[in-house]
Amino acid sequence: MARLNDDNVRLAHEIISRYPRRRSATIPLLHLAQEQDGYLTDDAIRHVAELVGATSAEVLGTATFYEMFKFEPVGTYLINICGTMSCALMGAGELMRHAEQTLGIPVGGTTPDGMFTLEHAECQAACTEAPCLQVNYRHRFRVTPADLDRLVEDLRAGRLGAEIPPHGTLARVRQSIPVESAAGAVTPEQAGAPAWFPAKDPA
Amino acid sequence: MSSYPWAAGYIDDGDRPKIVTSRFHLEDGYTLERYQATGGYDGLRRALAKSPAEVHDEVRGATILGRGGAGFPAGTKWGLMPADKYPRYLVVNGDESEPGTYKDRLLMERDPHQLIEGCLIAAYAAGLAQVFLYIRGEMPLAHERVGQALNEAYAAGYVGTNILGTDFSVDIVLHWGAGAYVVGEETALIESLEGKRGEPRLKPPFFPAAIGLYGQPTIVNNVETLSNLPWLLVNGMEAYTAIGTQTSPGTRMVAVSGHVNRPGVYEIVNGTTTFRDLLYGDEFCQGIRNGNELKAFVPGGGSAPWFTPEQLDLPFEGRLVGAAGSMLGSGAIMVMDHTTDIPAAALTLTHFYAAESCGQCTPCREGGTWLERVLSRIVDGNGTPADLDQLLEIGESICPGAFPHASSSALGLEATPFPYKMTTICFVGPSAYAPVHSALTLFRSEFEAKITRRNSIPVTAVHATPETAGAH
Numbered sequence: 001m002a003r004l005n006d007d008n009v010r011l012a013h014e015i016i017s018r019y020p021r022r023r024s025a026t027i028p029l030l031h032l033a034q035e036q037d038g039y040l041t042d043d044a045i046r047h048v049a050e051l052v053g054a055t056s057a058e059v060l061g062t063a064t065f066y067e068m069f070k071f072e073p074v075g076t077y078l079i080n081i082c083g084t085m086s087c088a089l090m091g092a093g094e095l096m097r098h099a100e101q102t103l104g105i106p107v108g109g110t111t112p113d114g115m116f117t118l119e120h121a122e123c124q125a126a127c128t129e130a131p132c133l134q135v136n137y138r139h140r141f142r143v144t145p146a147d148l149d150r151l152v153e154d155l156r157a158g159r160l161g162a163e164i165p166p167h168g169t170l171a172r173v174r175q176s177i178p179v180e181s182a183a184g185a186v187t188p189e190q191a192g193a194p195a196w197f198p199a200k201d202p203a
Numbered sequence: 204m205s206s207y208p209w210a211a212g213y214i215d216d217g218d219r220p221k222i223v224t225s226r227f228h229l230e231d232g233y234t235l236e237r238y239q240a241t242g243g244y245d246g247l248r249r250a251l252a253k254s255p256a257e258v259h260d261e262v263r264g265a266t267i268l269g270r271g272g273a274g275f276p277a278g279t280k281w282g283l284m285p286a287d288k289y290p291r292y293l294v295v296n297g298d299e300s301e302p303g304t305y306k307d308r309l310l311m312e313r314d315p316h317q318l319i320e321g322c323l324i325a326a327y328a329a330g331l332a333q334v335f336l337y338i339r340g341e342m343p344l345a346h347e348r349v350g351q352a353l354n355e356a357y358a359a360g361y362v363g364t365n366i367l368g369t370d371f372s373v374d375i376v377l378h379w380g381a382g383a384y385v386v387g388e389e390t391a392l393i394e395s396l397e398g399k400r401g402e403p404r405l406k407p408p409f410f411p412a413a414i415g416l417y418g419q420p421t422i423v424n425n426v427e428t429l430s431n432l433p434w435l436l437v438n439g440m441e442a443y444t445a446i447g448t449q450t451s452p453g454t455r456m457v458a459v460s461g462h463v464n465r466p467g468v469y470e471i472v473n474g475t476t477t478f479r480d481l482l483y484g485d486e487f488c489q490g491i492r493n494g495n496e497l498k499a500f501v502p503g504g505g506s507a508p509w510f511t512p513e514q515l516d517l518p519f520e521g522r523l524v525g526a527a528g529s530m531l532g533s534g535a536i537m538v539m540d541h542t543t544d545i546p547a548a549a550l551t552l553t554h555f556y557a558a559e560s561c562g563q564c565t566p567c568r569e570g571g572t573w574l575e576r577v578l579s580r581i582v583d584g585n586g587t588p589a590d591l592d593q594l595l596e597i598g599e600s601i602c603p604g605a606f607p608h609a610s611s612s613a614l615g616l617e618a619t620p621f622p623y624k625m626t627t628i629c630f631v632g633p634s635a636y637a638p639v640h641s642a643l644t645l646f647r648s649e650f651e652a653k654i655t656r657r658n659s660i661p662v663t664a665v666h667a668t669p670e671t672a673g674a675h
Contacts, residue, residue, distance in 0.1 A: 026398030065400040066381030086460035125305035128466035171346035181363035197330035
């Protein structure tokens with residue numbers, strides 16, 4: 001049960017400063033919290049609420065709307081098998097049944113060693129490469145049952161650590177706006193057309 | 204070589220003009236160095252040499268139809284903002300999640316600077332004071348590429364204060380989603396960007412151009428739409444409109460998936476390429492797998508009513524496809540061959556929309572779920588004869604009146620054109636019904652067979668892969 005650590009608080013303030021309204025940073029900050037702990041703890045939700053100036057009920061309300069946020073621990077590797085039409089047409093059902101057998105858990109379950117969670121996912125925007133899956137949201141294309149077994153083996157053996165970070169880590173490259181070149185957040189209160197934008201002639 | 208390991212899915216056989224995928228064949232096309240070496244940011248320079256109004260006129264004149272689904276011309280959309288209300292914002296819709304669709308993901312992963320340049324041109328032309336680039340949460344590679352590209356672009360003076368030494372200053376903020384299909388709807392996208400649940404707003408009054416982000420005029424443009432702007436500014440309106448047709452100029456990225464020999468994402472000439480070209484053409488999908496017969500296809504993403512082989516000769520053109528009873532949507536074709544279990548295929552889509560309903564509107568929240576349950580029991584072999592009328596009745600409560608469908612000479616059906624009426628705020632509810640209605644209208648006997656035979660014939664999965672098909 002953790003609040004955001006000091007590094008993440010610094011990052012949170014930097015992210016918040018980019019938005020005209022603090023509350024817009026809610027989802028990015030929830031991702032930070034999930035990256036830190038692997039899921040969203042109650043303390044982290046309260047902390048995010050303090051940071052964005054909302055109640056924790058409001059932040060929880062937002063968080064529960066989005067599928068990527070987890071409220072209890074999931075495996076180090078979250079395997080999402082796509083089951084939407086193009087993947088279903090190309091054998092996603094068989095792949096899911098095979099994954100359940102290989103991992104020894106039903107869809108929605110987590111292996112006892114905390115290594116894998118298996119989920120049914122909706123369209124992952126790789127429909128021509130069906131059936132596809134994501135491990136911690138990193139794609140794998142045209143996955144056969146044998147591919148899946150190899151993937152699970154590689155993940156167990158730690159061979160894909162460089163490619164697939166633990167669950168919660170979204171992007172390993174972050175945007176960083178240098179202070180000297182930031183145009184700055186434009187709040188709704190800053191009325192008036194931008195400097196470069198001439199008002200239209202009444203004619 | 205026509206496909207590239209770094210751009211899985213993308214295929215560029217043939218001699219077609221390229222507007223948005225011109226760097227996909229370059230492994231390092233996403234870097235600033237390569238972007239600049241291949242004409243990158245020249246469009247921005249040309250734009251800044253003109254007045255914002257001149258740039259806006261050029262975009263309006265090019266009739267760039269929105270590539271996100273609705274097909275509304277970008278230049279016209281920019282013109283809908285009230286003249287005296289500032290600040291105005293740009294929200295970039297990179298929340299691509301329509302079943303069958305992917306092109307925005309590739310555009311963000313493979314050519315992020317092109318998108319950034321497009322954002323800058325739009326912001327300059329329409330007087331947009333800040334840009335929010337909203338990327339779907341489940342696309343970390345796109346985040347990393349766009350994030351890296353933004354960092355490079357800031358350092359090089361393309362984004363931020365006094366861009367290229369002018370008085371044009373704007374920040375582009377990379378924002379990320381967290382998994383919710385409905386957020387691809389523009390007003391839901393704005394709600395989400397405000398830190399809330401992604402529930403669509405009622406239109407009117409909440410047309411984003413008038414009342415958008417924080418209540419301010421806001422332009423929401425799709426990634427592919429904006430990615431067209433650099434090429435347009437470099438090559439000009441006439442060169443742009445020389446490609447495609449008068450009503451649908453330029454190119455479009457189309458993903459063709461399912462039972463074809465060579466599924467792929469293709470940049471095609473807008474308006475003239477037919478579905479037959481796409482499914483059977485040598486430079487495209489090269490026919491149906493295993494020499495099978497085509498049974499049906501979804502022409503414009505999971506929300507679109509289905510077509511059968513009778514519609515193959517229609518060009519990929521919005522108005523014609525609309526009149527024929529479907530929509531082009533987001534450029535996604537899903538192909539079903541004759542082995543496809545049609546009710547089960549429809550169920551995968553109805554399940555999707557039922558699961559993705561935000562829950563605001565009762566007809567969608569309840570209706571979508573009921574559609575899924577009734578369809579599910581039919582597919583499982585537990586349906587009753589009354590279930591088919593039940594499905595249509597539920598659909599009627601989401602979309603009163605005639606629902607669009609294709610013509611069928613075999614069934615003696617005339618087409619009912621797009622659009623439909625709906626009792627919901629957004630299109631998610633109707634989308635849950637679209638596959639049910641299409642499948643039931645065009646393939647009713649398959650539903651009846653499942654009900655009368657009560658599963659005496661085993662119902663397999665939607666369909667097995669070619670390798671495992673023989674095992675059943």
